[in-house]
Amino acid sequence: MRLAGQGLRCVRGGREVFAALDFSAESGEAVAVVGPNGAGKTSLLRLIAGLLQPAAGTITLHGGDDEMSLAEQAHYLGHRDALKPALSVAENLDFWQRFLGGEPADAAESLSAVGLAHIAHLPAAYLSAGQRRRLSIARLIAVRRPLWLLDEPTSALDTAGQQMFARVVAGHLAGGGLVIAATHLPLGIDTRELRIRGMV
Numbered sequence: 001m002r003l004a005g006q007g008l009r010c011v012r013g014g015r016e017v018f019a020a021l022d023f024s025a026e027s028g029e030a031v032a033v034v035g036p037n038g039a040g041k042t043s044l045l046r047l048i049a050g051l052l053q054p055a056a057g058t059i060t061l062h063g064g065d066d067e068m069s070l071a072e073q074a075h076y077l078g079h080r081d082a083l084k085p086a087l088s089v090a091e092n093l094d095f096w097q098r099f100l101g102g103e104p105a106d107a108a109e110s111l112s113a114v115g116l117a118h119i120a121h122l123p124a125a126y127l128s129a130g131q132r133r134r135l136s137i138a139r140l141i142a143v144r145r146p147l148w149l150l151d152e153p154t155s156a157l158d159t160a161g162q163q164m165f166a167r168v169v170a171g172h173l174a175g176g177g178l179v180i181a182a183t184h185l186p187l188g189i190d191t192r193e194l195r196i197r198g199m200v
């Protein structure tokens with residue numbers, strides 16, 4: 001599988017954020033999107049996820065599932081954790097699986113992997129920032145998709161959480177997955193750097 005962007009131009013609020021951006025990433029590879037605040041890292045992830053349209057250029061995924069769109073083959077984990085506060089930890093996972101697909105056994109495994117099995121019954125509203133982030137990471141495991149688009153994935157994670165994240169990503173890459181992560185922090189895994197300078 002190969003993800004490639006060519007000649008990408010991003011405009012937000014009538015202002016050019018970046019232009020003529022090329023990148024590519026292969027199965028088993030993690031790309032760290034780096035650059036100063038406002039350079040367009042989040043915008044690039046949202047372009048790849050199909051949540052924004054490029055003003056110019058193309059994004060293509062080769063070797064994926066031809067019957068699915070790029071967005072259907074990707075997980076987008078944004079700044080804000082997409083949790084339903086009234087649902088418990090386990091119910092949030094169950095909701096994602098009903099909405100996005102996935103095996104119940106993967107949900108149970110995902111809670112153990114992120115260290116939340118002991119509070120599976122707790123409403124998401126009561127979770128700490130780091131626990132919310134852990135639950136978001138559990139979605140990546142509970143619903144299998146090859147392309148992970150992660151925005152500051154380790155924010156709010158403690159040291160053990162960062163190590164857990166590195167293990168989860170390593171497992172995904174070993175299984176032929178692909179990760180694009182916008183970050184200001186080292187992710188604890190081998191990454192190739194994609195630097196965006198932006199127009200700021």
Ligand SMILES: Nc1ncnc2c1ncn2[C@@H]1O[C@H](COP(=O)(O)OP(=O)(O)OP(=O)(O)O)[C@@H](O)[C@H]1O
Pocket residue numbers: 012013014017035036037038039040041042043044182
């Ligand atoms: N909805 C919007 N309307 C107009 N401009 C926007 C919008 N969202 C973002 N921008 C602008 O687009 C530019 C890129 O923002 P983006 O969030 O992609 O940057 P970033 O590199 O992820 O920044 P940070 O490191 O601070 O997270 C910024 O100048 C921002 O103000």
